[in-house]
């Protein structure tokens with residue numbers, strides 16, 4: 323085989339492999355939520371901005387099954403979020419400052435431990451998203467039930 327031909331074959335194979343790698347990467351990456359790096363402009367979108375945040379940070383403990391060990395609070399649906407908990411209601415639409423759902427995260431040792439603020443800035447952004455969402459009325463479609471992160475197959 324001529325050296326130039328061998329080079330071309332090597333080059334084409336290389337490009338093919340890189341191409342396949344990039345396609346696979348975008349495919350798997352496309353469904354995963356990414357941490358917000360800034361508070362979105364306009365109204366907070368529950369499904370896009372709040373749902374992943376609650377699933378990843380809270381549902382591990384605050385689901386129906388584990389609620390009894392975790393303050394009796396289940397965050398599976400809006401109705402449960404507004405009616406369960408030892409200090410219900412912990413979610414008060416329009417009033418983030420009175421919502422334990424926000425306060426507990428900055429005041430309670432368990433929560434500060436459970437959700438290490440790494441990096442700090444992103445934690446700040448996530449907190450701001452939660453606050454704004456509650457301030458704007460805590461929209462959460464009735465049919466959207468949150469599940470334990472291990473049960474998520476597709477975001």
Ligand code: HEC
Nearest residue numbers: 379380383392393395407408409410412422423426432436
């Ligand atoms: C590692 C487990 C764990 C995670 C993760 C967790 N919590 Fe909790 N949560 C607890 C436990 C335990 C309690 C009960 C003791 C307490 O109130 O500190 C509790 C209590 C609460 C309460 C008070 C309920 C009441 O009525 O007394 C709120 C509100 C709350 N959690 C919100 C959240 C939110 C919002 C998230 C996610 C951002 C979250 N928690 C993540 C373990 C967890």
